[in-house]
Amino acid sequence: EVQVLESGGGLVQPGGSLRLSCAASGFTFSSYAMSWVRQTPGKGLEWVSAMSGSGASTYYADSVKGRFTISRDNSKNTLYLQMNSLRAEDTAVYYCAKGSGNSGSDAFDVWGQGRLVTVSS
Amino acid sequence: SYELTQPPSVSVSPGQTASITCSGNKLDDKYAYWYQQRPGQSPVLVIYQDRKRPSGIPERFSGSNSGNTATLTISGTQAMDEADYYCQAWDTDTAVFGGGTKLTVL
Numbered sequence: 001e002v003q004v005l006e007s008g009g010g011l012v013q014p015g016g017s018l019r020l021s022c023a024a025s026g027f028t029f030s031s032y033a034m035s036w037v038r039q040t041p042g043k044g045l046e047w048v049s050a051m052s053g054s055g056a057s058t059y060y061a062d063s064v065k066g067r068f069t070i071s072r073d074n075s076k077n078t079l080y081l082q083m084n085s086l087r088a089e090d091t092a093v094y095y096c097a098k099g100s101g102n103s104g105s106d107a108f109d110v111w112g113q114g115r116l117v118t119v120s121s
Numbered sequence: 122s123y124e125l126t127q128p129p130s131v132s133v134s135p136g137q138t139a140s141i142t143c144s145g146n147k148l149d150d151k152y153a154y155w156y157q158q159r160p161g162q163s164p165v166l167v168i169y170q171d172r173k174r175p176s177g178i179p180e181r182f183s184g185s186n187s188g189n190t191a192t193l194t195i196s197g198t199q200a201m202d203e204a205d206y207y208c209q210a211w212d213t214d215t216a217v218f219g220g221g222t223k224l225t226v227l
Contacts, residue, residue: 035216037164045156045164045207047216059214062122095163105211107154107169114163 002026002110004034004079004096009115016086020115022079022096030054030074033099035108036081038092038117048094049081053102064090086119093117123212125219132225139195141222143208146189153191154209155184157202158221164207168193200226 008020022034035050049070050059058070069082079096093116097108125145133139143153155168166175168184171191181196191210195202203226208219 037216037218044221045158045209045218047209047218050214050216061215100166100169105214107166108156108164108209108216109166109169109175111163111165 002098004098004110004112006094006096006112006115009094009117011118011120012086013121014087014119016119017082017084018086018117019083020081020094020096020117022081022112024077024079024098027098029072029077031102033102033106034072034079035097035099036070036079037095037097037108037111038090039095039114040092046092050099051079083117086117088119091117091119123210123215123217125208125210125217127206127208127219127222129220130223130225132227133195133198135200135226136197139198139202139224139226141193141195141206141208141224143191143193143219144189145191145210145217148189148191148210149186151210151212153184153186155182155191155193156207156209157204158207159204167206195224198224198226202226 036048051070067085071080093114095114096112098110100106100109152170156164158164171186172184
C-alpha cells in the first residue's frame with residue numbers, strides 16, 4: 001500500500017525552528033516529486049514547497065521562501081521540511097503529499113494524515 | 122500571482138447533480154485537479170488532468186476545463202459526497218489552490 005506518514009511538529013515560539021519528516025512506503029520514492037501542503041485550522045489548503053524525485057529541483061511558496069527548506073533522503077525514503085524563523089501565521093496542519101510524477105507539476109495523489117504546527121508564545 | 126476562485130458553498134439534493142466551478146485566467150492552458158476533503162480527514166484526489174479519475178473514485182465524479190473555468194460535476198450525488206472540494210493548478214512551478222467549496226447534500 002502506498003503511504004506517507006508525517007512526524008514532528010508541535011508547539012514552538014515565534015522565531016523558533018522545527019523540522020517535519022515524512023516517511024514514504026509502497027512506491028519507488030526517488031521516482032516521484034514530493035510536496036508539503038498546509039491548512040490553517042478551519043481554512044483552505046496552501047501549497048508550501050515541492051522537490052523533484054532526484055532532489056535536484058526545489059520550489060517554494062513566496063510566503064515561506066528564505067525561511068523553510070525542503071530536502072529528501074532517497075536512501076531512507078524520507079522527505080523533510082526545515083522551518084526556521086517561524087511566525088504565528090505559519091500555524092497550520094502540514095501535509096506531506098506525493099506527486100503523481102517526477103517533475104513536480106502533477107497531481108498530489110497520496111496525502112499523509114497531517115501534523116499540527118503551532119507557533120505561539 | 123495566479124488565483125483560483127471557487128464558490129464558498131454549493132447545495133444539492135440527494136440523487137441530483139452538483140456542479141462546482143473553479144475560475145482562473147486562461148485556466149484551460151493548465152491542467153486542473155480536484156480534491157475532496159471530508160471533515161477531519163486528509164484531502165483525496167478525485168480528478169486529475171482536467172477529467173481523469175484515479176482508480177477507486179466513483180464514475181459519478183467527472184471534470185471539464187474550458188476557457189477560464191474548470192468544473193467538477195457529481196452526478197447522482199450521495200450523502201457521502203458531502204465534503205469540501207478544492208481545485209488546484211500549477212502556475213510556473215507554483216501550486217495554487219482554490220479557496221474551497223463546501224458541498225452540502227440536503
